[in-house]
Amino acid sequence: NTILILTSNLGSGGTEEQVMAAVRAAFKPEFINRLDDVLIFDALNPEELVQIVDIQLAQLKKRLSQRRLELQVSLPAKEWLADRGFDPVYGARPLRRLVQQAIGDQLAKMLLAGEIHDGDTVEVNVSEDGDSLVLAAG
Structure with a gap:
C-alpha cells in the first residue's frame, strides 16, 4: 500500500x-x-508564518554553531521576514531564500570583513526605514 x-x-x-x-x-x-x-x-496566518521563520532560523543557527556564533533575532525582524517571505502564489517557499539573502549573506560578508568573530553574538533587527534587516555584533 x-x-x-x-x-x-x-x-x-x-x-x-x-x-x-x-x-x-x-x-x-x-x-x-x-x-x-x-x-x-x-x-497561513501571521503567527504561523513566524513559526516557519523560527524553523528556518533554527537551521541557520545550527550551521552557525560550528563557529560558535549566536544569532539573536528580534520579533520585529522575524515579522519582517514572515511578511516578505510569504507569497500568495508560492506560499512560504520563498522564505528560506529570503533568510539566506537577508541574514546569511550579510553574516558571510561580516565574517570576511572581520566584523564578527567566532564566539560572537549577532543581533538582527529591522532597519529604521523598515526596508532591510540590520546585523550587529553584540
Missing part, C-alpha cells in the same frame, strides 16, 4: 468551490477520479 500526498497552490485563498474549479481546470478527470480525497488547507 502506498499513500501519495500532492500539494498545490491551485485556487489558493479561494472558497472550496473555487479551489475545486481550479483543480478541475488544471487536471484531467481521469487523474482527479484516481484521487481518494482532496483536502483544502486554510491560508
